[in-house]
Every structure is written in structure tokens, then in C-alpha cells.
Amino acid sequence: MSDEQQDLNLEDVGAGADEGAGPRKGGLFSGLLITILKWAAIAVGLIIVVVATVVITMNIRDKGRSSQGLAAVSPEYVDKADPLSYTDVIDQIRGQTADETPAIFLLKVSLGYELNDKLIGTEIGARKWEIQDLLLKFVAQKTASELNPLAYETIQADMMNLINRILQSGKIKRVVFREFSVVK
Numbered sequence: 001m002s003d004e005q006q007d008l009n010l011e012d013v014g015a016g017a018d019e020g021a022g023p024r025k026g027g028l029f030s031g032l033l034i035t036i037l038k039w040a041a042i043a044v045g046l047i048i049v050v051v052a053t054v055v056i057t058m059n060i061r062d063k064g065r066s067s068q069g070l071a072a073v074s075p076e077y078v079d080k081a082d083p084l085s086y087t088d089v090i091d092q093i094r095g096q097t098a099d100e101t102p103a104i105f106l107l108k109v110s111l112g113y114e115l116n117d118k119l120i121g122t123e124i125g126a127r128k129w130e131i132q133d134l135l136l137k138f139v140a141q142k143t144a145s146e147l148n149p150l151a152y153e154t155i156q157a158d159m160m161n162l163i164n165r166i167l168q169s170g171k172i173k174r175v176v177f178r179e180f181s182v183v184k
Contacts, residue, residue, distance in 0.1 A: 084112035084173055087121055089128045092179075095140045103144040103184040109135065111163065112174035120170035127166065134162055147182045 088110050096102035111131075113120045124131065138159060139147070147155070156175040164171045 083115060085115050085117070085121065086110040086112050086176065087124050088178075089125050090132050090135070091128075093132060093136050093139070095136050097139075097144045097147065097182065098141055099143045101184075103182050105139055105144075105147060105180070105182045107135065107139060107180050108178040109159070110176045110178055111172045112176060113170065113172045117170050120167065120172065123167055123169045124172070130166060131163055134166070135159060138162060144182050144184055147180075152177065152180070 090109050090111065093105075093107040093109075095105055097105060111124055113124070139155075142155075156177065159175045160172055163175070
């Protein structure tokens with residue numbers, strides 16, 4: 001029996017040694033987890049390379065451009081303004097030009113002011129006749145050649161400045177011609 005016990009003891013010892021020599025199974029860092037981490041690192045690396053390439057390419061492309069953005073590129077974007085309230089209380093203005101042989105002019109204007117500014121609208125209504133007289137005298141000092149369509153913007157700006165000088169509760173933002181004709 002002692003021989004049998006020795007054989008058993010040798011097998012027990014040998015069996016334990018064989019199990020420790022093979023790969024461990026079920027540990028925290030198994031082969032599957034390591035493979036997943038490796039592919040995740042590769043994906044993150046590719047994303048970093050793509051982003052860096054895009055940033056460098058955009059910087060090279062935009063090197064000669066101004067940094068003002070869309071406003072510098074598109075004049076339509078710059079010209080857009082907030083909407084205004086308009087009043088048509090100024091009656092039609094008819095008069096004669098300052099020419100040697102006077103021409104007759106006919107003018108209808110609307111005055112634009114801030115959308116929610118009730119005070120300026122009220123003041124324009126109260127000063128209606130004063131504004132109408134001011135505009136009549138201003139246009140009557142011009143010659144027919146000075147009242148051509150190429151000068152409309154300048155005339156509108158001058159009218160706006162004249163009207164704003166007499167207003168106390170605010171300023172108008174725009175003078176709009178509804179009708180402007182000069183007959184020689």
C-alpha cells in the first residue's frame with residue numbers, strides 16, 4: 001500500500017504543477033479585453049490624426065483671408081437693418097426749384113423711426129407742419145439738375161439731419177421717398 005500512496009502523491013504533485021504552467025483563464029485582463037482596448041486606442045489615434053489634418057488644412061486655406069467673417073464677404077449681410085416704424089403724416093409737398101426757369105417738383109416722404117418708440121411718432125405728428133415747411137424750403141433751394149435720382153441718397157440723408165435737428169424726443173432713422181418727381 002505504501003507504493004500506492006506514493007503513486008498517488010506523485011500524481012497530486014504533478015497535477016498541480018501542470019495547471020500552473022498554462023494560461024490563466026477568467027482574469028481581469030483576458031485576451032478579449034486587451035484586443036478591445038487595442039482597437040479603441042487605434043480608433044482614438046485615427047480620430048486625432050483626422051482632426052489635426054482638418055485644422056491644418058483649414059488654416060492653410062484661410063491664411064490670406066480677413067478674419068472679419070461673413071460680413072466682409074457678403075455686402076447683403078451688412079446692409080440689412082432692423083425694421084422701422086414709418087409715419088406718413090407729412091402731406092404731399094409741391095414747389096418750384098431754384099433754377100432761372102423754375103421746374104416744379106412733387107415730393108411725398110415717409111419718416112422711419114425705432115419700432116417701439118411712441119414718443120418720436122407723437123412728436124412727428126405734432127411737428128407735421130414744421131417738418132413739411134422745412135422739407136419744402138430744402139428742396140426749393142436745389143436746382144432741377146441737383147434733384148436727379150443719383151442724388152436721392154444724399155438728399156435723404158440731408159433731410160434726415162435737418163429733421164433730427166428740430167426733434168427733441170428722439171431721432172428718425174430714415175427718410176423714404178414715396179414719390180419724387182421734377183417737371184421742367
